[in-house]
Amino acid sequence: MKRIAVLTSGGDSPGMNAGIRAVVRKGIFHGLEVYGVYHGYQGLINGDIKKLELGSVGDIIHRGGTILQSSRSEQFKTEEGQLLAIQQLKSSEIEGLVVIGGDGSYRGALKLTEKGFPCIGLPGTIDNDIPGTDFTIGFDTALNTVVRAMDQIRDTAQSHERIFIIEVMGRHAGDIALWAGVAGGAETILIPERSFDLDDIVKRLEHGVERGKKHSIIALAEGVMSASKLADILKEKYGIETRVSVLGHIQRGGSPTGFDRVLASRMGARAVELLLEGKGGRAVGIQKNQIVDHDIEEILKEKSEPIGELYTLSKQLSI
Known part of the structure; x- marks a missing residue:
């Protein structure tokens, strides 16, 4: 293998640039030429591919977002679009691809691998909400962004003795709400994966008032309902x-935390190693602080679940 490429797809996340940097520098370290695909799968179809040098990824490890930009492509979901993408890769003599993104990005990587073009997925x-990994690239940064906002909102909630509902991202996954709720001391946490009883929520609020508590925070994942509706x-x-x-899109931006920078660097390096080993259709993850890889097809069959123990703990600590 002499040439590989990297792209970012779907929603951006802090740490993607660190992952891009790792793929480029690890690849060059092993004598590979590394190319960047701009604007995700749609850019791949359009042939928006450029060679990346060591300097191309200098001073990006601390930047949020993705220097390769990202997009969603309906065309790539078709057989014709996927064949066009492979044609573009082959015309540039690229032999392997690293895809950084979520489950939709993984599905695209699997389609290309099934058609004979090896792809490695990184959970960005x-x-x-990606199975097979304890943490995804960008989660820790988003979590800390939400916790900072929650701390600031609590100051106002306390000053005016009010109940605040803080709506965070998570249409199908409640990890941000759950982790931020525990870290920020939220009195109530509502996530899509767990049912809830409004009467119980009200009783908890009233119990707080009875013991002299004049303010409360409700952490709400957007997938449950909107904050205004609640x-x-x-x-x-x-x-x-x-x-x-x-909180909206501020959760996606910002300089990645040290954890996300190291995580993305480790994962990006492993992706290059897998391609050099002749492997494709693998999803890189981290479990018990060890970098691992799984079959993408198997990962897509599973469903990520929030840590049940953490949800139970949130109930116990918010009495």
């Missing part, structure tokens, strides 16, 4: 006034 998503329900059904804060 703030949602931490606020309306609490007002209309229980007469409870709340304030809403929707």
Whole structure:
């Protein structure tokens, strides 16, 4: 193998640049030429491919987002689009591809591998919802962003003796809400993977008031419902006034934490090693602080679940 490429796909996450840097420098260290595919799978179809040198990835390890840009491609979901992508790779004499993204990106990598072009997937998503890895690239940074915001909102909640509902990202996965809720001392945490009882939530709020607590934080994953809808329900059904804060896309941006930089570097390096070993269709992850890899097809069959012990602990600590 002489030439490999790297692309980022789907939603951006802090640490993607560190992963790109690792793929490029690890590849060059082993004598490979490394190419960057710009604008994800759509850029691959369009042939937006450029050679990357050591200097191309200098001073990017601390930057959020992705220097390769990202996009979603409906065309790539078709057989024709996938064949066009492979044609572009072969015309550039590229023999292996590293894909950094979420489960949709993994599906694309699997399709290319099934058609004879080896791809390695790196889990780049703030949602931490990829099976086969304890953490995804960007999750730790997003978590710390939310915790900082939660701490600041709590200052106002305490000053005005109010209940705040903080809506965070997570349409199908509640890891951000769960981890941030525990770290930020939220009194209630609502995530898509767990059912909840509004009466129980209200009782917990009332219990807090009875023991002299005048403010509370509800951490809400967007996949449960919107914060404004929950606020309306609490007002209309229980007469409870709340304030809403929707954190939105600030959770995706920002300089990656040291953990995410190291994680992405380790994963990116392993991806290059796998391609050099002649392997494709593998998903890199970290389990018990060891870098591992699994079959992408098997990963896509599984479902990531939040840590049940952590959810139970959140209930116990917020009495």
